Amino acid sequence: MTGDNPFHRSSKWRPPDETEEEEQARIEAAARSQKIDEAIAKEAKERRQKNKSILKMLLLGQSGSGKTTVLKNIRIMGDAGKWETERRLWRVVVHYNLLRAVNEVARALGDAIAQPTETVRTERAAPTTFSARSSWNGPGRPSTDSYMSSATPCQPDFTIRHGILKLELAPFRQIEADLQKLLTRELTDDGWAPGDAIMVATPFDDIPLGNIDLSQEQQAELTVRSHEEWMSKVSPLLRAADSGASNVLSISTNIIMYQQRGVKELWQDPVVKAAIKRRAVTLDSSAEYFLDNVSRIAARDYVPTDDDILHARLHTMGVQEYNINLPEPQAHPPQAKGPDRVDPHFLKLRTKLGVRQWRIYDVGGSRNQRQTWLPYFDDAQLILFVAPIHCFDENLAEDPGVNRVTDSVDLWKSLVKAKLLARTSLILFLNKVDLVRMKIAEGRDPSRHVQKYTGGLDAEAYTAFMRQRFIDIHKRSSVSSSRSLYMAVTSAVNSNLTRAALVSSKYHVDVQRN
Ligand SMILES: Nc1nc2c(ncn2[C@@H]2O[C@H](COP(=O)(O)OP(=O)(O)OP(=O)(O)O)[C@@H](O)[C@H]2O)c(=O)[nH]1
Ligand SMILES: [Mg+2]
Incomplete structure (x- = not known):
């Protein structure tokens, strides 16, 4: 020839x-x-051919919205083998999160002791139990708008024991700092690189097709990072600690084990709870979860459960790429179990769309990270946007003048308008609905913070309002009238709910094949 x-x-x-x-x-x-x-x-x-068989999805949303948590749910379904091998390493992140939560509570206690006479905000029905993220978890939360409505001076009942407890738990601060260095080398406390000045809310506005122009510093930021970066550092240290060597991990395990009674005493003390409430301390979303589970986490042979890993928090920096291979359906009968298990719904991605690999890009959501998203817009077929709707009364950590819900809405508007994404299908998760219920049950009224919302202390009404708001923006501003949108109300730490939402999004979203 x-x-x-x-x-x-x-x-x-x-x-x-x-x-x-x-x-x-x-x-x-x-x-x-x-x-x-x-x-x-x-x-x-x-x-x-190979490119055609890869489905590319971007996970977008503000920092702390739950992107990485959604990804973890996908990995539980489709990457079971690797998930299992990584499980024991998560112990370090859980310990770090627990130490962080204890230190936040101890700091609030220290501040309260230093300022014994403060004003206290009273409610018509005072809660009995403090819960996470400035949330009150007691039964029968006030159903009126009276929460934090009046202020009167108070004299808290601190005793010598509170001072001793604070001293006993003081070494936690150093261990938290050591673990932070190990796990999140480049981050400041609030989750972005020190000295980074580029803070853009929506850097993709008005960028014409095929015209992504980035500065050198921005290019440098774009390196795809592996989520295994921290794992590769932790793994040898953990192995050494487990075989008796002394290092930061063995020290943190021991200190948590020996001080667990102090942690419980601190967390369950009503005077401490009252001080946290009075000072309106905002704890991390999962702080309560880890503090409530301290006995289990402090055990020497502790191995994290799926729920523990879903609650564990590490800020994402840059863009992290995950690949999930979808095997031939006949090689993976639905009854397959163990580490080789692949969710049968995933296999349909392969049969329906001819996809052999699902490539997922998980990004850092802080404003100074958002310019790193841009280069991935070009060939993304699917965007899963995660909007946390519980944070109607919170502001961005990186820009304290901006309400978090407003930031999410603006981000969504900018994405649906972006010409670069005209052919990209959209999935929207309105996330942290469990915290919406918790906050509203304790009397925090979204009407005070969310424009045009007049439904008061009604979690269903508020969620429906937010749902409509995001749909309206898509209808009004979308650059393409034909692209599909699937929306679900989620709680990403609830893996059953999240998996159901992921599976049904797959049936509804019409993914464009190039
Ligand atoms: N209660 C509750 N906590 C959640 C939910 N979704 C996520 N979280 C927790 O919120 C924290 C932040 O979640 P991440 O998934 O790390 O957030 P992210 O969007 O990846 O944040 P960046 O990486 O900083 O952009 C973690 O501790 C999660 O466990 C939810 O629906 N309910
Ligand atoms: Mg993340």
Whole structure:
């Protein structure tokens, strides 16, 4: 077969004074060239084929919205083998989160002791139990708008024991700092790189197609990071600690184990709870969960459960890429169990869309991270946008003048308008609905913070209002009227609910194939 190779065709033409050896060499060169051409064409075809069989999805949303938590749910379903091998390493992150929560509570106690006479905000029905994220978890929360409505001076009942407790738990501060260095080397306390000045809410506004122009510093930020970065540091240390060596991990395990009674005493003390409430301390979303589970977490042989890992928090920096391979359905019968298990719904991605690999990009959501999203817009087929709707009374950590719900709404508006994403299907998760219920049950009224919402202390009404708001923005501002949108109300720490939402989004979203 000679094909269309000009060299080959020319091999038939013979220069007038060509010797037999020269002729032989010319024919051999033409044959070699033909082979190279064929190999290049084959490689390009394979690359096109391979790209076609990868489904690319971006996880977007503000910092703390729950993007990485959604990804963890996907991995529980489709990456069970790796998930299992990583499980024991999460112990370190859980310990870090627990230490962080204890230190926040102890700090609030210290501040309250230093300022014994403060004003206290009273409610018509005072809660009995303090819960996470400045939430009150007691039964029969006030159903009126009276929460934090009046202020009167108070004299808290601190005793010598509170001072001793604070001293006993003081070493936790150093261990938290050590673990933070190990796990999140580049981060400041609030989750963004020190000295980073680029703070853009919606850097993708008005960017025309095919015109992504980034500065050198921005390019440098774009390195795809592996989520295994921290794991590769933790793994040898944990192995050493488990076999008796002394290092930061063995010290943190021991200190948590020996001080667990102090932690419980601190967390369950009504005077401490009252001080936290009075000072309106906002704890991390999962602080209560870890403090409530301290006995289990402090055990020497503690291995994190799926729920523990879903609650564990580490800020994402830059863009992290995950690949989930979808095997041939016949190689994975639905009854398959253990680490090789792949959710049968995932296999339908393969049969329905011809997808062999699901590539997911998880990004950092802080404002100074958002310019790193841009280069991934070009060929993303799917965006899963996570909007936390519980934070109607919270402001951004990185920009304290901005309400978090307003930031999410603006971000959504900017994304649906972006020309670059005209062919990208959208999934929207209105997340942290469990915390919406908790906050509203304790009397925090979204009407005070969310414009046009007049439904008062009604979690259903508030959730329906937010749902409509996001849908309206999509209807009004979407750059494409034909692209599909699937929306679900979620609690990403509840893996059953989240899996159900993920599975049903798959049936509703019409993914464009290039
Ligand atoms: N109670 C509750 N906590 C949640 C929910 N979703 C996520 N969280 C917790 O919220 C914290 C932040 O979640 P992440 O998934 O790390 O947030 P993220 O969007 O990846 O944040 P960045 O990486 O900083 O952009 C974690 O501790 C999660 O366990 C939810 O629906 N309910
Ligand atoms: Mg994250």
